[in-house]
Amino acid sequence: MFELGIAFAVLGMACASFLAGAGSAIGVGTAGQAAAGVVTEDPTKFGKVLVLQLLPGTQGIYGLLIAFITMSQIGLLGGSPDMTLAKGIAYLAACLPVGIVGLVSGIHQGKTSVAAINLFARRPDQFGKSLIFPAMVETYAILGFLVSLLAVSSIPGLNI
């Protein structure tokens, strides 16, 4: 039963890094196409469109952080990786917010970045505003990250 607990915990860790990372990869990839389109026509805009392209990349970092904290707590990075089934399931559940919100927000932030890159290409003086729209999507990625962080941090203290 103890082995099943660690298996669920590792699954949670994998979900956090995989789902959030996939969201970021899709988002950054989509925004990258738009960024390349702008730079093809006007190479002087490279620096600013790069910032807009990278905005959907944070979800992957949040997922990675949660995965590392989980790995550390369940003893995968040293120590004894034993835990109850309930704790293992609790880790899986705790990792899901950053994973799922990271996937969805990464994709949508990528699309908003595409629109923002187009806005900047048409109105270079509106770079600040173009940055805000994709940044708004980030709010929800941060919320998912915070919930996962607090939950993962609280699990060792639970008596389950």
Add this chain to the structure above:
Amino acid sequence: MPGPGGGAPLAKNDYVFAVTRAHVNEQNLLSAQDLEQLIAAPGVADAFRLLSDKGWGTPDLPPQDPDALIAYEIDRTWGLIGELVNDLSPFNVFRLANDFHNLKAAIKLAYSGDDENEQGQYFIKYGTVPVETIIKAANEHEFAPLPDAMAKAGRDAYEALAHTGNGQACDMVIDRAVLVAIDNAGKKSESQLLQRYAQLTVDSANIKAAVRCCMMGKSREFIERAVAPAGTLNTKALMDAAASSLQDIYSYLEHTAYAGAVEALKISVAAFERWCDNKMIELIRPQRHHYFSIEPLAAFILGRENEIRMVRLILTAKINNLDAGMLRERLRETYV
């Protein structure tokens, strides 16, 4: 038929790069203010200088040659689109008109036996079928190598020309066939914009044909050959109206999506054409804020064609010293 790249159509999400480049290029399209400046230019040389300042043409072109400038800009548009997408077939709805124009020219040249060396000037590039294939088919009276719709139209048009010696008979067969082909291409398209473009193109051509036939007092049989059995209009009702009177045409159109065009039609066919072009611009304008489909690319092509058409009109008027007021009446709305 594959485009210049010869590849498969892009997946929906792969249009982001192409659409962004098209949107960046839209920044260089001429605005209504630019066109006004062009009209106000004191002479032809000034108009060409203004266009040059806006990035039109290249120093290699013959000076003050509107045909060379327009041809260069059309090449530039399709060159860019060819660079952006692997396959031009989604834009066949635009390119079919070039094919059928080329077919018409090839048949007439084959019939008249004109010098082949001078034939180049009559043909338009960027159709779906290579010009050489069309010329060869017309010269050999063997249209089978062409797509089915073109082959049938080619055979019928050649026969009509051979039997009557009348160029108009040939034109009518091909003009009717191109509308049916555009209508079919629109129906096959997954893009709502391209479907609407096809419908508007076919419907407006049918309305113009009906109005002209009515004005000239043509017979019902003639009208049936002029109006294509395609588009969103009830062509039987339109033909009945055309055989009766202009007022009947207006009354019929009042109950269709073209009710707004009746006032323009009452002024002139040119005013109706202007109404249709403005309707098209109204249709494509929202695409300036879309980023993930082929439609903004289609809108860019139409925006460019509209711009090129207006520049051609202005330059022609300048060269022929036509009145600026008359020119302004004929100007269309711009995409940007």
